[in-house]
Amino acid sequence: MSANDVVIGISDLSTRFGDTWIHRHVNLDIGRGEMVALVGGSGSGKTTLLRQMIGLLAPTQGSIRLFGEPLYGGGVERERGLRRRFGVLFQQGALFSSFSVYDNIAFPLRELRTLDEELIHDLVMLKLNLVELLPRHALLMPAELSGGMVKRVALARALALEPELLLLDEPTAGLDPDRSDNFVRLIRVLGKELGLTVVLITHDLDTLTALASRVAVLGDQRILAFASLDEVIHIDHPFIRNFFLSERSRRPLNSN
Amino acid sequence: MTVPSIKILTGADGGRKVLLAGRWTLNMLTPLLDSLRPALAEQANAGEVTWNCLDIEALDSAGAILLWRAWQRRLPGLLLARPEQLRIFEHLEDTDRRPPAHAVPHSPFEAAITIGGGALRFWRSLVDFITLIGQLLLVALHLLRHPRDMPWREISATLFKSGVLAMPVTALVGFLIGIVLSYLSSLQLKQFGADIYIVNILGLGIIRELGPVLVAVLVAGRSGSAMTAQLGVMRVTEEIEALATMGVSHSLRLVFPKVLALGVVMPLLVLWATAIALIGGMVSAQAQLDISYGFFFDTLPKAVPVVNVLIGLSKGLVFGILVALIACHFGLRVRPNTESLSANTTTSVVTSITIVILVDAVFAIVTRQMGMPE
16 A cells, blocks of 8 residues: 555554553554444544544544644644545534534535535535435424434535545444445445545444445554454454354344 | 646537546635636537546536536536546436425515414413423422422532532622722712711612622522523433433422522522622721721611511522522423524523512512611
């Protein structure tokens, strides 16, 4: 993988909260076009790592580079430009509750301050279509949406600025299996069509097997494994055994 | 990164070709929108042309929409494009085909609807408020029969948060108001040589009127807003519903302790703030009019009958209960969005202060025969 193709480069990252070390010397390079699932037990620092990737938390030591550029420094304009190159889907959707669905998706576009309302309208309607929502849904408020619709609108908003990188925190948590399957299919199709690099955190093996081209396992404060699913399940480690090879988890793996 | 560009070629057969190249993405397009749009429109209106998109390095939906609009929302007759580019245009075609959402049409009776809706909302709010009071009465009856259910812990928490923690700010404000009132009055009294009446003015004004109202306004802003926000967030995060499923009544556990505790603590705060305000006035009177502390203390009970203290304290009790009731009422009305939370918190504080002043006027009328010095 050439340096140009590394979308997220994490080198020698350590994180400490109070007296507890969450990560020690974590190294991880995610290449363009990959769909990487970040898995790990509760408290293994998955969400922390994701928040560090998007610059919401600064690591105690080490550095993270997005698209080969450092996350911080270089002035407000550069940081803003960098932040516009990725989209984030938060676990609860994080829709602005005082905006309608339309305004939620239009918000990042309006923030560019160069697009006219007609172009924004076309873009919003296209994104709504992409996430398989109807035009009449655009007028609803977030409080009136079901859980699955909230996720879809949040995905549409994350995609509004045509990001190259999409980060998903528990994309299918709180959805019923049917909706969860639909949503996973949607992400896979969109990821392929738009050529996205996708990083997702998930506990759900169905989601993992359906989406991830590679799996990064977090545990013991480091990356235990970073490889394709087939290789990861053959690694002998208590967490990996429990996570992938328990009775409950065999079904999705076998059916794949 | 190559900028998006348009090149026009005229072929040997006279047919014109529009050659598009570069990165047609949102990032690259935004600075060039104003020049690209007319250029595209010009080509699209120029009759038969071949559109060649094969040299476009990257086309995202923003770029596609730009072309789509230049083409008057349909694919041009002559188009060279890669399959993945065509797929975006298909999406656009599909989006256009879907029926547009219709906003609710404006009614000719808009004004009547607004007024009627407002009146209905006010009526509903009033009914809810009365219901809340009814629920509290039922809770009180229940507690008389089952004293073990008394929410002591919540009551003491509210006593501490709304009472003890409010002492510094009420003292500071009281002291300063006392000084200001005393200073301004003494300037006038000096002109008439009526210096000793400063004790009457301060005593009556602060004990009967200023102390209770001042504390009520401070507590409404301090604790009332906190109560509304707390209940509101609990509503947003479904904590109130969770309480209900465990068989715990929110009026018993959340509303009742607040109302009771504020009813208890407000008279005490009134007493505290009144005392400090009188001390402030006394200090200022000594400095301005040379009235000694001893004289002030001696004259105060004669100038201000003790019933005024009782009026002040009972005002404190009523204001405390009202502020807590209003705060809880609006807190429980919060709907699960941020807008509603902020609107209800504002309304709660404004309503509390307005009602306090209204009730203060009622007090003034009802007690007009009482507590004046002979």
